[in-house]
Amino acid sequence: MSVPSFKSNQWILSLVFLGLFLGLTISGVPVARAEVKPALVIFPFIVEKIEDPARGAVCPICKGFRRSSEVLPGVAPRILTRELYEKMEALGIFTVLTLEKVEEGLSHWGRKRFEESLVSSSIQFGKEFKADFVLVGIIFRFEERIGSSLGIEKPASVAFDLHLFRMRDGKKVWDGGFDETQRPLSENLFQIGSFFRRKAKWLTAEELASVGMDEILKKLPEIQELEAKP
DSSP states (O other): OOOOOHHHHHHHHHHHHHHHHTTBOTTSOBOOOOOOOOEEEEOOOEEOOOSOGGGOEEOTTTOOEEOOOOOOSSHHHHHHHHHHHHHHHHHTSSEEOOHHHHHHHHHHHOHHHHHHTHHHHHHHHHHHTTOSEEEEEEEEEEEOOEEOSSOEEEOOEEEEEEEEEETTTTEEEEEEEEEEEOOOGGGOGGGHHHHHHTTTSOOOHHHHHHHHHHHHHTTOOOHHHHHHOO
16 A cells, blocks of 8 residues: 655645635534624613602603612612623623723713713713623612512512613614512412422512513524614
8 A cells, every 4th residue: 555645745734724724624514713792881770760659660761661669779780780791691692891891981971971861871882882782771670578488478579671772873672671579379370380480489589680681681682683673
């Protein structure tokens, strides 16, 4: 059997490197390339200011109605903002700008100014950070349960909205909302699936918000659809 010559080996190696350069392996399978993910700015959750909680609240972005209650400006926004960052990063479809950079930018921008013209400020802020999308969250209700996971005097109750804007044209391309007061299974047997997704126990407001956010984000469209939406 003849031994391949040195020139033959050089020729074969040249083909291999050429194939790699063109994004191909010898077998014709595409070589994995680094995916460029769209950049996303997530703003800290905003508490919708409500004059009369008994009358409910209207979302300043989508104009949807929500049952409301007084929400303290500290704890609830931090909890929901942290949850949203963790879940969006876990999805892996965006490059998420760090919360520290967003907070720093907002401190220079001015939170009051930002909240007074929420949509236009969000879009302008996102463009300054060269983002492809911005995500705005608004809290309407965050009531903690009174009792334990086994029995309660009052259940947790949470309501919030998410709104996603595309920086290319400033259009809102997706939104989602969650509005729930946890109920016992005995009140609605048709909600047995929801009951078990809530771990078959009485949740804290943070746990209920986390479950609700998971349900909302499952409905988030693919990037291709967000990019192509008219």
